[in-house]
Amino acid sequence: MISGPLRSLGPALLLAAAGVGPAAAAGDAAAGAAAWVQKHPQAEGAPARSCASCHNEDLTQPGRHARTGKPIEPLAPSVHPERLTDPAKVEKWLRRNCRWTLGRECSATEKADFLAYIRTQ
Template identity: 70%
Template sequence: MKPEMKATLAILILASTALSLPTATFAADPTAGAAGWTKEYPQADGSPARSCVTCHGRDLTKPGRHAVTNKVIEPLAPSVNPQRLTDQAKVEKWLLRNCRWTLGRECTAAEKADFVSYIQTQ
């Protein structure tokens, strides 16, 4: 099996199991995930707009730093951090928390799949 097919299959399996999404409903789009990653979302409380880049950075092969706690966030890129995206419960937990904190709401199923597919390409 070609590496691209393995990555696509892994994303679909992750999306269908960890995120409880039917795989036939849509295809994950890493380009949309990248766009959502850098998009700045206004905050309801008037604090500065946030994006995923705020804490995780643009280069997912490098550590990030939480904007509030200043704690180091290990790289998200599976290419340098093989543990990333391996625990389905953690993926769902962190997508829920981070979407709420950054977007001000839960991510849609399509957004979750797009973010995961983008991270998987790094």
């Protein structure tokens, strides 16, 4: 967890850890918000899913994993201050959730957009 004077470096470190270069580092929160609710078809007749399928559209509220039912704490940093403070965790979950939801890894731009959106919550 980043604390003290290093806390202000948080977004830059997260984006670097997520493979986001300087050109995309700012991200587009509006694009992230739109992508958050975009439904992606799944294999073998499973229902289409989006990020909101598990994490909710309101990131200040807890979510629930669509397949396992496991509770997910709110993603909003305003409610859960530890969110987005560990670059390794951010990269791990972006990689895992993009693969599960989109069927592929997210691009650097998509990652920056998602992070920009989540940080606004």
